[in-house]
Amino acid sequence: MAIEKPSGKKLIKSSLSKEEMSKAFGFALSQPDLITTEDTAVIFYDLDFLDDRIEKLKSLFPETTLHALAVKANPLTKILAHIIQLGVGLEVASLPELYLAEKAGFTADNIVFDSPAKTHDELEYAIKAGIHINADSFDELERIAEILENHESKSKIGLRINPQVGTGSIKSTSVAGVISKFGVPLNDNTDRIIACYVKYNWLRSIHVHIGSQGCPVPLIIDGIRKVLNLANEINSCLKQHSATQLIDTFDIGGGLPVSYYPDTEPVSMMQYHSMLQENCNELFDGRYKLITEFGRYIYANTGWVASRVEYVKREKNYNIVMSHIGADLLLRKCYHPDDWHHQITVVDSRGNLKTGTDKNKYIIAGPLCFAGDVIAKDLDLPVVNEGDYLLIHDVGAYTLSMWSRYNSRQMPKVISYRNTNTFEIIKQRETKEKLFDFWS
Ligand code: LLP
Numbered sequence: 001m002a003i004e005k006p007s008g009k010k011l012i013k014s015s016l017s018k019e020e021m022s023k024a025f026g027f028a029l030s031q032p033d034l035i036t037t038e039d040t041a042v043i044f045y046d047l048d049f050l051d052d053r054i055e056k057l058k059s060l061f062p063e064t065t066l067h068a069l070a071v072k073a074n075p076l077t078k079i080l081a082h083i084i085q086l087g088v089g090l091e092v093a094s095l096p097e098l099y100l101a102e103k104a105g106f107t108a109d110n111i112v113f114d115s116p117a118k119t120h121d122e123l124e125y126a127i128k129a130g131i132h133i134n135a136d137s138f139d140e141l142e143r144i145a146e147i148l149e150n151h152e153s154k155s156k157i158g159l160r161i162n163p164q165v166g167t168g169s170i171k172s173t174s175v176a177g178v179i180s181k182f183g184v185p186l187n188d189n190t191d192r193i194i195a196c197y198v199k200y201n202w203l204r205s206i207h208v209h210i211g212s213q214g215c216p217v218p219l220i221i222d223g224i225r226k227v228l229n230l231a232n233e234i235n236s237c238l239k240q241h242s243a244t245q246l247i248d249t250f251d252i253g254g255g256l257p258v259s260y261y262p263d264t265e266p267v268s269m270m271q272y273h274s275m276l277q278e279n280c281n282e283l284f285d286g287r288y289k290l291i292t293e294f295g296r297y298i299y300a301n302t303g304w305v306a307s308r309v310e311y312v313k314r315e316k317n318y319n320i321v322m323s324h325i326g327a328d329l330l331l332r333k334c335y336h337p338d339d340w341h342h343q344i345t346v347v348d349s350r351g352n353l354k355t356g357t358d359k360n361k362y363i364i365a366g367p368l369c370f371a372g373d374v375i376a377k378d379l380d381l382p383v384v385n386e387g388d389y390l391l392i393h394d395v396g397a398y399t400l401s402m403w404s405r406y407n408s409r410q411m412p413k414v415i416s417y418r419n420t421n422t423f424e425i426i427k428q429r430e431t432k433e434k435l436f437d438f439w440s
Contacts, residue, residue, distance in 0.1 A: 014259050014266050015301040016046060018345040018353065021391045024420040025306050026351030034415065034423055040324035041307040041412040045079065045396060045426070048418050050302040053269075054086045057294065060273040065290040068112040070254055071097040073295025073397040074303075076414060078426035080104035091254075091293040095122045098131070108132075108154065112251065112291060114207070116182055123147055130154030132291075134207040134251060136183060141196055141203070148202060156249055158205030159193065161186050163226035170214030170339045172332075176223050182209070186226065190233075197234045198241055205291075206231050209253025212398075213296055214339070217256070217267045221279050224252050228280050231288070250283060251291035252276075258300045260341045260394050269297065296397045303396025305329065305412070306347075309388045310367075319362050321384050325392060326366010326373040328404045329412075333375050334366070342375065343393040346382050351389070354382035364390065368407050408435055 024044065028034055035042055057067055068091040069083060075097065080090070081104050089110030090101040101111050108130040116136040118126075123140070124147050126133050133155055135141045144157055162183035167174035175182045184193060197203050208227040210220045228250070235246040259266035277284055307325040327334035333342060344364060346354045362381045366373040375392070384390075403411055414427035 013049070013052075014264075014268075015262060015394055016049060016304065017262070018343075018391065018393075020046075020420060021304050021345065021393070022347045022351050022353045024417055025347060025389065025391060027421045028415060028417070028423055029349075029351050031423060034425070035413075039308075039413050039429060040310070041305055041329075043303060043305045043329075043395065043400065043412050043414045045076075045303045045414065045416045046418075046420075047082065047302075047416050050079075050083075050298070050396075051086065053298050053302065054083060054088060056269050057292070057298070058087065060269060061290060061292065062284065062286075065292060066110065066112070067292050067294070068110070068251075069298050070293055070295030071100060072401055074299045075100055075401050076427060077104060078414075078416070078424075080106075082416075091295075095125070098122075098126065102129075112293065114160070114209075114293075120147075124151070127151055127153045127155050132156045132158070132205070132249075134158040134160045134205070136160050138184065138192065138196070141200070145200060153202075155202075156205050157200075157203050158207045158249065158251055159184060159196065159203060160207040160209070161193065161227045161230060163208060163210075163223040165210065165219055165223040165226060168211050168213075168215030168219060170211075170336075172336065172339075173213050174211035174215055176208075176210040176215075176219075183207075186230065190230065193230065194234050194237050197247065198237060198243070201243065201245065204245055204247050205249035205251060206234075206247055207251040207253065207291075209251075209293060210255050212255050213257050215255055215257065217272055217275060220255050220272075221275050224276070224283075225280055228282060232282065246287075248287070248289060249291060250288040251293065252283070254292065254294040254296070256294060256297040258296055258394070258397075260300075260343065262343055262393070299397035301394050301396060303394070303399070305392045305395050305399075306389045307392060309384055309386055309390065311386060312384055314360070317360060319358065319360050319384065321362055321364050321390070322367070323364060323390055324367055325390075325412075326368050326375060327370075328366065328368060328406065328409050329395065329399050330366075330375050330392070331402045331404055332398070334372055337374075337377075342395065344376055344379065344381070345391040345393070346384055347389050347391060348385075349387045349389070354384075354388065356382045358383045367409060368404075370406075405438070408439070410435060 160183035410430040
């Protein structure tokens with residue numbers, strides 16, 4: 001499948017530029033009391049960019065589509081309260097994530113509950129509330145069947161299928177290999193899956209998710225196509241059994257990769273959508289209500305973090321920057337450095353871009369007590385000094401949500417902004433008292 005850029009159409013921005021970030025940061029620094037000396041690091045979200053991503057997604061898919069954005073990518077409650085106004089739903093993967101969704105005002109019909117380890121009580125809660133549930137295994141289906149015997153419910157129930165199409169370049173985020181902890185593997189279970197749909201008249205949805213970042217779009221489409229074939233086959237079978245209702249909901253998951261490199265154009269949502277139309281056209285002919293579960297595409301490029309330079313250790317052949325963001329925020333980058341990348345821009349203490357190239361290369365180290373707390377090596381950078389800031393790009397997804405408590409560092413303040421000059425603190429820097437409560 002060739003990926004072509006649609007001709008004549010303006011491509012949506014794939015990420016924020018260093019100029020935009022430094023401008024916003026300069027303005028932010030000049031606001032009274034917005035950033036204080038306590039704020040050794042501050043996370044920023046560009047709401048204009050975020051809105052653009054969501055509008056783009058909504059404009060491409062049929063109006064009836066439920067875009068259930070993955071809470072695990074970004075659970076900030078102010079962001080959830082913001083996106084609810086844009087007419088999207090949420091994908092949740094734990095009871096606390098479900099709680100966040102409900103507290104933010106999302107109604108049952110706008111929430112999709114995934115997870116391979118739902119307890120009986122969690123299932124009962126979601127069933128009573130009428131929330132869409134994607135069962136992850138045959139055993140979970142049995143539990144749901146038991147609960148449904150005793151409860152009337154509006155829940156739509158789906159089954160997650162692993163189409164076993166293979167893994168992408170990042171093993172830890174690929175879930176459609178021959179062996180995966182997620183879903184029911186298709187190859188050896190087709191008959192059993194069909195039998196479940198025939199047996200349970202409440203099982204009328206189907207779910208597939210191939211992986212997150214590192215899975216090429218043709219692999220994602222291949223997986224969806226396989227599950228679509230299965231859904232079509234199940235529906236023919238249900239017709240033969242004179243079933244009153246067929247599978248009417250298809251959840252295509254998330255997984256559209258984004259670019260973490262400023263000069264690499266990622267596959268756009270528009271390209272992904274047209275490849276889906278081309279290869280899975282039944283998804284768009286009205287027989288299935290669609291659900292999507294994007295996370296990274298929505299958030300990753302909308303967020304960045306400014307991390308203050310505390311010290312620079314200058315050696316004969318290299319320099320080490322000691323900064324305030326490391327494996328606490330960028331867990332994956334530090335533990336799997338070859339799989340991930342974050343562009344780094346240096347600005348001075350007022351937010352002005354620094355230029356030129358120092359004679360020695362830089363190592364960028366975080367504040368945590370282990371040698372692997374390094375977010376970049378061999379970097380050519382302008383001369384970096386104490387009091388400068390590193391702007392670390394594209395940290396909007398799977399960063400704060402994976403925050404590590406090691407060394408009990410305080411979670412940074414989070415600020416959202418529009419037009420690079422209107423700011424709102426959407427999460428205060430964690431206080432020492434809150435941290436004490438956490439460990440108590
Ligand atoms: N749906 C399901 C069932 C998922 O498991 C995920 C992500 C998504 C949707 C959203 O995928 P996205 O559109 O964000 O690629 N950095 C994390 C990524 C784990 C992804 C988990 N699942 C990590 O390194 O663990």
